[in-house]
Amino acid sequence: MRMSRYFLPVLKETPREAQIVSHRFMLQAGMIKQSSAGIYSWLPLGYKVLKKIEDIVHEEQIKAGHHPMLMPTIQSADLWRESGRYDAYGAEMLRITDRHERDMLYTPTAEELITDIFRANVTSYKDLPLTMYQIQWKFRDEVRPRFGVMRGREFYMKDGYNFDLTKEDALHAYNRHLVSYLRTYERMGLKAIPMRADSGPIGGEDTHEFLVLAETGESEVFYDSAVTDLTFGDREIDYDDKAACAAVMEEFTTKYARTDETHDEALFNEIPEERRMKARGIEVGQIFYFGTKYSDALNAAVDDGQGSKVNVHMGSHGIGVSRLLGAIIEASHDENGIIWPEGVTPFHVGILNMRSGDEAADAACEDLYKQITALGLEPLYDDRDERAGAKFGTMDMIGLPWRITVGPRGLKNGVVEVTCRRTGESEEMPPADAVAKIAKIYEGIA
Amino acid sequence: MRMSRYFLPVLKETPREAQIVSHRFMLQAGMIKQSSAGIYSWLPLGYKVLKKIEDIVHEEQIKAGHHPMLMPTIQSADLWRESGRYDAYGAEMLRITDRHERDMLYTPTAEELITDIFRANVTSYKDLPLTMYQIQWKFRDEVRPRFGVMRGREFYMKDGYNFDLTKEDALHAYNRHLVSYLRTYERMGLKAIPMRADSGPIGGEDTHEFLVLAETGESEVFYDSAVTDLTFGDREIDYDDKAACAAVMEEFTTKYARTDETHDEALFNEIPEERRMKARGIEVGQIFYFGTKYSDALNAAVDDGQGSKVNVHMGSHGIGVSRLLGAIIEASHDENGIIWPEGVTPFHVGILNMRSGDEAADAACEDLYKQITALGLEPLYDDRDERAGAKFGTMDMIGLPWRITVGPRGLKNGVVEVTCRRTGESEEMPPADAVAKIAKIYEGIA
Incomplete structure (x- = not known):
C-alpha cells in the first residue's frame, strides 16, 4: 500500500478521552473512531489487524476440528425465556421491540440459540462429538463503557459450543479448547495464562480465564511465576488424542494461577515466596464446562445407543477478538507508539x-x-x-x-x-x- | 471434511414454509435455519458459501483500490437526524433505545456514518480520491420477510462509498465499481446485468442495478437480448485508467436494459422485435452517484487546492452478500438440488x-x-x-x-x-x- 492512497488519519494530539495506552494509540494511529459511547468504527488500519486476528482464531479452531458457522445478532426473546436468562441477564442486555411488537434482543452470547439448533437436528450419539463456533458481533449495554475496544458495547467475539455424550468427552472438548487457545494467543505474540476463574452468569463447575499480564488489566491475579515460563511452542498435537490434550491441560493449569474471584491465600502461600506473584491481567478468553445446564433447560437429548435418552454435556468457549487488539497493544508498545508482533501486524x-x-x-x-x-x-x-x-x-x-x-x-x-x-x-x-x-x-x- | 464428523443436517421432507426453490434447498441442504421471521442462522455448509462469496467481494474491491473497513451495526440516531433520514426512513428501520434512553438504530446503510468519518479526518483534495467499503450485517424490519435469505430482515451486505473532488472523478469511481462488480459476479458463475434503475431513498441521479435473470425475481425487467452476450471475462483492467473504465461502462450499459421503474416503452420498441426481452430479475447489487447530497447535509468539504472549500462528490455501491446465495441457487439448480458454480462451492x-x-x-x-x-x-x-x-x-x-x-x-x-x-x-x-x-x-x- 502506498500511504498517499491510503486512509490513515494519524492524530497529532493526544486524545483526551483515552485513559489507557491502547485506547490512545488506536485513536492516534487512525485505527478506530468512536461513533457513540463504547461503539467504534474500524478504520482501514484497525480493520486490517482485526481481520488478521480473526483469521488466526479461525485457523486454530478449524485445526482443532471445530466447525465455523454464524448465528444472527438479533434474536427473539422466546428462547431466553425458556432458559430463564431473559429476566436474569439484567440491563446489560440490549432489548429491542420490532415493528410487530415482538420482544427481540441483541445477543450477548448464544448458548440458547446453538442448543436450539442442536436439539432440532441431532438425535443420536452417532453425531457426537460436535463443536461449532462463530465469530460474530455481540452487544453488552455497559453502564460506563471505557478503555476503547477493551470494554466497548459492540464487540467482536469468538464463541464456541461443544456437545458431548458424556462428561468425560466434554472435558476432552474443554482440554482441546485450552490447547487451541494457547496456540492462538502465541501466534499473536501474546503470553496468555490460563487461570482458574469464576463462571458468572454462564454457569458451570469448570472454567479457566486466559489473562494477559498488563498494568492496566481490570482483574487482580495471583500466580506462581513458573507459569510464565510455559510455552506451547510449535509442538505437534493430535486433537483426537485425549491423553495428549489432558497432559497439556495439566502442564498449564497445575501451577497456581487464579483470578481474585477464586484466589485462595492459604494455597498461594505454599508457593516459595520468591515465585509468589500478584499482578493485574486483561481477560482475553474463557472456557467453560457446564454439564447439562442448558440441555436440561432446553431439552437437548440424544439416544445414547443403549436405548436411553440422555441430555448432552456442554461447554462454551470464548475469545474476545476485538478486545485482543487492545490487549496486544497494552502488552507491546513504547512511548512512541504501538509495536505489532509479526503475526498480526497490519503491514509486514x-x-x-x-x-x-x-x-x-x-x-x-x-x-x-x-x-x-x-x-x-x-x-x-x-x-x-x-x-x-x-x-x-x-x-x-x-x-x-x-x-x-x-x-x-x-x-x-x-x-x-x-x-x-x-x-x-x-x-x-x-x-x-x-x-x-x-x-x-x-x-x-x- | 469427513461427513461423519460434519454437522450437515440434510432434511428429508420439503419444508412447507419455502415458496421459492433457493429457500427450500438452503433449508433442505442444512445450510440455514430460521431463528425468527426473516432471521437465520448460517449452519456450517451455508456459512462456508457465505464466506467464499465474501472473500470474492473483498478481493475484487481491493483490486479496484478500495479500502476495507468496518462500521458498527448499532448507531446513534443523531447523525440520521442531521441528514434528515431518521424520520424519512419509516418503519423498516429498527429503532432501539439503550439503557440511558438514547435513541439508537440498527443500521440499514451507512452514508451518514461514513460521511462523518470523512469530514472529521479529510480536509484537503490531496487525500482524494478515496473509496472505503465494508461487509457488515444490516437490518431492515420488513413487514413480511420471505424467500429465505433473499428478503430477510438481518442480512449481510457490502456497502462502499466514494469521495471525490469533482463530478468527473466521482463518475470514474462509479465506472470503477461497475467494472469490479462485473468481475465479482462472473467469478461466482453469475450473469448479472447492469440495468438503469431508480435511486429510491438513497437519492441521486445515476444508478444502475445488477440483476440476475430468474423466474422468481421480484423485479420486472426489459432488455435487449444482446446484453446477455456480454461478458467481462479475464481481460486486464487498469482501475486508474479513466478511459478504460468508461469504455466498459459504455459497452455494458448502452444497450437497452431497464427495470420497470425506469422502463420506457417507446425506446424499448426501437429494438428489433426478436431481441426485445421481458423477464424477471433478482437484484444483487446497485451503484449510485448522488453528487453532494450527503456532503451538503453533513458539511463534508475539502480545500480544493485553489483556495476554496468544496463539498465532495459521493456515491454509494452495494452488493447483497447473503442474498447472493439465494440468487446463485435460483440461477443454478435442478430438481434434485443445488448446482454450485466452482467459484463458490463449499467443497471442491x-x-x-x-x-x-x-x-x-x-x-x-x-x-x-x-x-x-x-x-x-x-x-x-x-x-x-x-x-x-x-x-x-x-x-x-x-x-x-x-x-x-x-x-x-x-x-x-x-x-x-x-x-x-x-x-x-x-x-x-x-x-x-x-x-x-x-x-x-x-x-x-x-
Whole structure:
C-alpha cells in the first residue's frame, strides 16, 4: 500500500478521552473512531489487524476440528425465556421491540440459540462429538463503557459450543479448547495464562480465564511465576488424542494461577515466596464446562445407543477478538507508539522514503515495494511529500515491526537501513539483502 | 471434511414454509435455519458459501483500490437526524433505545456514518480520491420477510462509498465499481446485468442495478437480448485508467436494459422485435452517484487546492452478500438440488464411498481424500455407514459440482467414476487421473 492512497488519519494530539495506552494509540494511529459511547468504527488500519486476528482464531479452531458457522445478532426473546436468562441477564442486555411488537434482543452470547439448533437436528450419539463456533458481533449495554475496544458495547467475539455424550468427552472438548487457545494467543505474540476463574452468569463447575499480564488489566491475579515460563511452542498435537490434550491441560493449569474471584491465600502461600506473584491481567478468553445446564433447560437429548435418552454435556468457549487488539497493544508498545508482533501486524514492513522527489530514492523505494509485494508480503510505503521527521513519527506510532529507510546518502553507498521497531536496532545493507531479510523474518508466519 | 464428523443436517421432507426453490434447498441442504421471521442462522455448509462469496467481494474491491473497513451495526440516531433520514426512513428501520434512553438504530446503510468519518479526518483534495467499503450485517424490519435469505430482515451486505473532488472523478469511481462488480459476479458463475434503475431513498441521479435473470425475481425487467452476450471475462483492467473504465461502462450499459421503474416503452420498441426481452430479475447489487447530497447535509468539504472549500462528490455501491446465495441457487439448480458454480462451492469435490466398510473402497477413498487435500483443495468425503442411494441424494442436494464415486466393482478394474453435477455425465478413470482432473478444473479458481 502506498500511504498517499491510503486512509490513515494519524492524530497529532493526544486524545483526551483515552485513559489507557491502547485506547490512545488506536485513536492516534487512525485505527478506530468512536461513533457513540463504547461503539467504534474500524478504520482501514484497525480493520486490517482485526481481520488478521480473526483469521488466526479461525485457523486454530478449524485445526482443532471445530466447525465455523454464524448465528444472527438479533434474536427473539422466546428462547431466553425458556432458559430463564431473559429476566436474569439484567440491563446489560440490549432489548429491542420490532415493528410487530415482538420482544427481540441483541445477543450477548448464544448458548440458547446453538442448543436450539442442536436439539432440532441431532438425535443420536452417532453425531457426537460436535463443536461449532462463530465469530460474530455481540452487544453488552455497559453502564460506563471505557478503555476503547477493551470494554466497548459492540464487540467482536469468538464463541464456541461443544456437545458431548458424556462428561468425560466434554472435558476432552474443554482440554482441546485450552490447547487451541494457547496456540492462538502465541501466534499473536501474546503470553496468555490460563487461570482458574469464576463462571458468572454462564454457569458451570469448570472454567479457566486466559489473562494477559498488563498494568492496566481490570482483574487482580495471583500466580506462581513458573507459569510464565510455559510455552506451547510449535509442538505437534493430535486433537483426537485425549491423553495428549489432558497432559497439556495439566502442564498449564497445575501451577497456581487464579483470578481474585477464586484466589485462595492459604494455597498461594505454599508457593516459595520468591515465585509468589500478584499482578493485574486483561481477560482475553474463557472456557467453560457446564454439564447439562442448558440441555436440561432446553431439552437437548440424544439416544445414547443403549436405548436411553440422555441430555448432552456442554461447554462454551470464548475469545474476545476485538478486545485482543487492545490487549496486544497494552502488552507491546513504547512511548512512541504501538509495536505489532509479526503475526498480526497490519503491514509486514514500512518503506520510508527520506526524500520523496529524489530520483534515486524514489526508484529504490519503488523497487523495494515491488520486490516485497512479489514475495506475497504487504509493505506500507510512505511516499508522501512530508518531512522525514513526520514520516518517522507516523511509522513509530502505527508500529510496523520492521522498517526500511531509504535516503539519497545511503544509496550513494549502495545501502538502505533496516530497523527493528522493538529494539530500535538498525543495520545498513544493500536493498536486495533487505528484501531477503524481510522474507526470512516472515517465513512461516505470513 | 469427513461427513461423519460434519454437522450437515440434510432434511428429508420439503419444508412447507419455502415458496421459492433457493429457500427450500438452503433449508433442505442444512445450510440455514430460521431463528425468527426473516432471521437465520448460517449452519456450517451455508456459512462456508457465505464466506467464499465474501472473500470474492473483498478481493475484487481491493483490486479496484478500495479500502476495507468496518462500521458498527448499532448507531446513534443523531447523525440520521442531521441528514434528515431518521424520520424519512419509516418503519423498516429498527429503532432501539439503550439503557440511558438514547435513541439508537440498527443500521440499514451507512452514508451518514461514513460521511462523518470523512469530514472529521479529510480536509484537503490531496487525500482524494478515496473509496472505503465494508461487509457488515444490516437490518431492515420488513413487514413480511420471505424467500429465505433473499428478503430477510438481518442480512449481510457490502456497502462502499466514494469521495471525490469533482463530478468527473466521482463518475470514474462509479465506472470503477461497475467494472469490479462485473468481475465479482462472473467469478461466482453469475450473469448479472447492469440495468438503469431508480435511486429510491438513497437519492441521486445515476444508478444502475445488477440483476440476475430468474423466474422468481421480484423485479420486472426489459432488455435487449444482446446484453446477455456480454461478458467481462479475464481481460486486464487498469482501475486508474479513466478511459478504460468508461469504455466498459459504455459497452455494458448502452444497450437497452431497464427495470420497470425506469422502463420506457417507446425506446424499448426501437429494438428489433426478436431481441426485445421481458423477464424477471433478482437484484444483487446497485451503484449510485448522488453528487453532494450527503456532503451538503453533513458539511463534508475539502480545500480544493485553489483556495476554496468544496463539498465532495459521493456515491454509494452495494452488493447483497447473503442474498447472493439465494440468487446463485435460483440461477443454478435442478430438481434434485443445488448446482454450485466452482467459484463458490463449499467443497471442491465430493467423494462417495459406495460401500463403507469394504476394505478396498475405504482405502481408495482415504487415498483420494489425502491426495486432493494435498492439492490445497477441500473434498467432502461421505464416509457414513449409509445406503449408496441416500449418499447420492445428499450429494445431489448439497450440489458440489464434481463427485468421485468409489465402489468395489470399479476398483477391481482399477477405476473410479468422476461425475459432473451440472451435466450428469460420468467418466471412469484410474484414481490418479481423477485427482489430476479435479486439480485441473480448479486451476486458477481455488
